[in-house]
Amino acid sequence: MPGQLILKKADFFASDAQPVAVADRYPQNVFAEHTHDFCELVVVWRGNGLHMLNGRPWRITCGDLFYIRAEDRHGYESVHELVLHNIIYCPERLALNVDWADLLHNPAMPDGSDPRWRLSSQGMAQVRQIIGQLEHESPKTDPLSRCLSESLFLQLLITLRRHRYRVADATSLREGETLDLLMAALGNSLDEPFDFKLFCHHHQVTERQMRALFRQQTGMTLNQYLRQLGICQAQYLLRHSELLISEIAAQCGFEDSNYFSVVFTKETGVTPRLWRQRFR
Ligand code: RM4
Numbered sequence: 001m002p003g004q005l006i007l008k009k010a011d012f013f014a015s016d017a018q019p020v021a022v023a024d025r026y027p028q029n030v031f032a033e034h035t036h037d038f039c040e041l042v043v044v045w046r047g048n049g050l051h052m053l054n055g056r057p058w059r060i061t062c063g064d065l066f067y068i069r070a071e072d073r074h075g076y077e078s079v080h081e082l083v084l085h086n087i088i089y090c091p092e093r094l095a096l097n098v099d100w101a102d103l104l105h106n107p108a109m110p111d112g113s114d115p116r117w118r119l120s121s122q123g124m125a126q127v128r129q130i131i132g133q134l135e136h137e138s139p140k141t142d143p144l145s146r147c148l149s150e151s152l153f154l155q156l157l158i159t160l161r162r163h164r165y166r167v168a169d170a171t172s173l174r175e176g177e178t179l180d181l182l183m184a185a186l187g188n189s190l191d192e193p194f195d196f197k198l199f200c201h202h203h204q205v206t207e208r209q210m211r212a213l214f215r216q217q218t219g220m221t222l223n224q225y226l227r228q229l230g231i232c233q234a235q236y237l238l239r240h241s242e243l244l245i246s247e248i249a250a251q252c253g254f255e256d257s258n259y260f261s262v263v264f265t266k267e268t269g270v271t272p273r274l275w276r277q278r279f280r
């Protein structure tokens, strides 16, 4: 039965005492859905893929950040040059007198709520450094190194707090972080239709530059990404709503519902109707 896979601490940590470890996924390959007896932070550096999280698909790409609790069920599909870091940790092994629960607090994700966080480019640069140090320190077992690892982990969590934002709230971003703004606008594009020309005009970049930058950082074209976001949303609605397939197509940015079915089938391997039936 799928969903039975539980990853164990003993297979991923060097000792019974190690609180934090860095697992680089260069690349993150397709990985079956699983839960854990430890928790993890996922920072996506490059490429793209489909992140299934508690039964819901999310298109992920550079700058995405997830706080995964032990009991969350997740896995990776349709990956394309996906590169990420997993910071895995055991809350009960953290010894510093810090309010970890608060720093790691990621409001529980009742079905349908949005688990996505984004990291600004500036945040990514800082986080990359800390993870580099942590990677070096966390395998060591002497008391000083353990303490240092924990403080690096603390630093990481605080830095994430400072630089993370919700796609729905990109107002905290500074002007100049155009790719961040673009990603946020795309992430919201199902609520507010996205006008690329206007976006470029507004931020004084050429469409060509912007498309090239996007492609270089994410490993896909802008249109591919938009289409995939639409398909993700459709997968969700097919499963959790009673809307007609034509209504779903329209809501997910497809004017023509036949074309929607063709793209959906190509991306997921099954027709929208069959996809829906799977869950009934
Ligand atoms: C896997 C995958 C999983 C993670 C383990 C540690 O490659 O990234 O999500 O739990 O590594």
Ligand code: NI
Pocket: 034, 036, 040, 068, 074
């Ligand atoms: Ni995992």
